[in-house]
Amino acid sequence: MNLKECKIVQELLPLYAEDLVTDETSEYLREHLAQCPSCAQDWEDFKSPLPDPACLEETFQKDLGSKVFMRLRQTLTMAVVLVLIGGAGLAYASYTAGKHLGTIDPAYRFAQELNLFTEIKQTKTIEGLEVTVDKGLFDSTRSALFLTFSKPVKDIPEVDLLDNNGNEYLRHGAKGWQNKDFMFEFEPVDLEVQELSLTLALGNNEQARTEFTFPVDIAKTFNYTKIIYPNLEKELSNLRISMDKAILGVSETEFKVYFDWPVDGSVAGLGIGRGTAYFPTSVRKIAEDEPLPPGMIAPPGGLVSNYASSVGVNYRMGDGPFSRPALYDLTGRQEIEVRSGEYRTTQFPCQVEARLKFAPVKQETEQLEVLLPPVYLYKTVADSPQLSLDFRGKNEIQLGKVMPFSQGELIIEKAWKEDNRLYLSYQIDSQDNPEIYLPHFELVNGEGSKQGQLDFETGTPQVINFYLFNEETQEFYLNFDSLGELLPREKFTLDIQD
Known part of the structure; x- marks a missing residue:
């Protein structure tokens, strides 16, 4: 869509x-x-209130009326201009004609405005x-x-990317x-x-393969990129969180954050999100005389x-910030x-x-706030309670099994199988808020081998x-090995x- 036309539309949104x-x-x-997907996204952002689970300052609240009167004078001028172009609206077909549909993504709007795409046309x-x-x-992030x-074509092609120095770049995704x-x-x-050289293949047919080689100017986008090393750190409950790097690219914003916890076994593991990612504590010391694999050096500290x-x-805005990371533009007072x-x-x-990856940040933005995803710190459950599950001749088992832990009790209500899935429903009884706890289980067989x-x-x-x-397996043992506690956001x- 014509960028001047888009700017006029954006000015008219308050009215x-x-x-x-x-x-x-x-x-x-x-x-x-x-x-126009880009303006449609702006309209959705305009209608939506700024979600605020981290209790932003009250001064950031602004009603719709104040937005209207702040822009009224400028918008009335735009309305006059709109009359002149009202008969010149472009149909969607002409909008997309001659354009790659992928470049219409609002993420590339800033790059389009500044003409930062490299034209290859091979x-x-x-x-x-x-x-x-x-x-x-x-971009500096991708x-x-x-x-x-x-x-x-039937399938997404296989592609490989190499540079003139022989370095290969990993593919992160495709659409x-x-x-x-x-x-x-x-x-x-x-x-x-x-x-750069791009090799493309269709399926496993070696004959269906070709290569493209083309010049690139990486500095073209780098000049519009901000790279910041914040050197910010926070400590809480045996966990150190470090904000190491922020890259404000032309199509994407990325933050690199490190989570560190003790290696002494006092923490059983780290969970990010509600069961999204779980990293158990599993450490060993390499003996001085232990041979290392070819090309590997001794690890730090042994x-x-x-x-x-x-x-x-992949996160969705509709899920709400209570279950995912969030980025706030404090200058423009909106969530990115x-x-x-x-x-x-x-x-x-x-x-x-x-x-953590977000949409690009506006060039005029002066201050950002990054809300980290929910983090659970896991502690080992004493005696690791175990429960036997025998599905021979049935697909559902009523249990009512109580598994105690230091802060309360975990009640396994029932278990059932559906195809290649085994489900458990449970309740937590605790003097604390039970919603802050998240149990972790291991599903094993009689020999202790992991089954799911x-x-x-x-x-x-x-x-x-x-x-x-193996969906044919009918007998399992359920080990309640650790319990996660939700840390303050x-x-x-x-x-x-x-």
Whole structure:
């Protein structure tokens, strides 16, 4: 959509909200909002109150009327201009004609305005299909390449990205539209790179493979990127939280946060979100004479984790900030759209690195507030109560089994199986608020081998489920090994002025 037209529409939104525009203008705005995803998102943001689980200051509350009168004079001028262009509204078909559908995403609006996309426009033929590498965006948090096929394809193509120095970039994800337009997302490209090579393959057919090589100018986007090292830290209940880095890119905002807990076993593990990611404490010391794998150096302090884990989560704004991270623009007084979280172990035991990703921040923003996701600190349950589950001849077991812990009791009400899932419903009886506790279980067989992966039934409190490794298994043992306690929500405030 024409950017000047979008700016006019945005100025009219306050009057539109109060029904202070003419019928013709109202109809024009409705048509524009239906055709323009970026303005539609602005309209949704305008209508929605700022969610505030962390108790922002009362001065941040502002009613709709004050917004109207602040902009009234400017908006009336815009209304006059709108009369002149009212007959020139573009249809959605003409809006998308000649454009890759992936670039219409509101996340790329700022990059579009500043013309930061790298035009590639290379076309090759593969399996009778023309495929065009249309353009790319090389942000400081990610690299995105946009491809178009002449006809729909059955599956998402396989792609690899290398630079002129021989470095390969991991693919983080892909999206498709109508099986013809595709966006592939990779990790960010190094600043000094001058040329990239993209290899594309359709299925496992070696003949259906081609390669594109094209120049890039990474500095084009880097000049509009802010990278901040806040050096902020908080300590609470055996947990240290460090805000290490903030990257304010042209298509995405990313915060790198570290969580560290003791290696002495006083903490059983760390949970992020309600069962979203769980990292148990599992540490061992490498003996001085222990041979290391080729290419591996001795770990820091001689301690190493017994496992490596990585969890990715796609968040939704509609879920509410009580269950996810949140980012607030304190200058513009609005919440910035949350995208995803990546949580992984590092080379240090009992340390998790979190990368929290949000929509891009406006250039005029001066102050941000990052609300971290809910964090649970787990403690070992004494004697680790165990429960036998025998599903031979039945799919449901009524239990009423009480499992005590230091702060109260856990009651397992019933267990049932559905295909490759085993479900448990439970209640917690405690003098404290039972909602702050989250149990952790291990599902094993008679030999102690793990039989399923723990998960929490989405949208159903006090129900958990296991994804069974073998749905034919009928006999299990349930170990109540640790209990998580929800910590107070923490937030960091960042001043991002130049």
